[in-house]
Amino acid sequence: MKVAIAGAGAVGRAIARELLVGRHQVTLFEKETRHIDPDSLPEVEWVQADACELQDLEKARLQEYDVMIAATGDDKANLVVSLLATTEFAVSRVVARVNDPRNEWLFNDDWGVDVAVSTPRLMAALVEEAVSVGDLVRLMTFRQGQANLVELTLPDDTPLAGKPVRRLQLPRDVALVAIIRGRRVIVPQADDPIEGGDELIFIAPEEAESELQRRMRLPE
Structure with missing residues (x-):
């Protein structure tokens, strides 16, 4: 993959x-x-x-890349890079670093961002994941x-224990992608x-999360 x-x-x-x-084949852009x-x-x-400059990206033939990662320390620059990569060069996957959590709401499809990575949010999620049992x-x-x-994380006395994966009645558009044991x-x-x-690790749309948690708590 060309990144x-x-x-x-x-x-x-x-x-x-x-x-x-x-x-992977990696290119670093630095001004x-x-x-x-x-x-x-x-x-x-x-x-x-300068990855914020259209002519510089044209010279580098960014359209030939599979992924663009906007990893600068400036949120404004990361948004511009993401937008150019998506709209001008049709890069299929754009990942952007969020430096200030207050700006996270901007990192969406409108700016060409596929995945926004906020270190404070990710660390908080990992803390929750480590201590939460039975909660999504x-x-x-x-x-x-x-x-x-x-x-x-299923409690030790979960009513789902012993059931095969095929018996899990997941909400629509929810996929179980991994079990960590x-x-x-x-x-x-x-x-x-x-x-x-x-x-249990799932990919789920936001609107299905509450139903997913409900079903994981109840016997099928």
């Missing part, structure tokens, strides 16, 4: 390192000369360019409200049994 990252600060470089582990250091990540293509916890939002990644990550199959203490 462009706008911003070669600590966050942008850390993302690039992770993507290199997955053998500040002092932040350009090819020796630190020799496997990455470094481009000195939203971990991440995709396309700003059209679908969410949510987690529910101790150190195991299970890709659920129809006959896999549910156990007390399981962490």
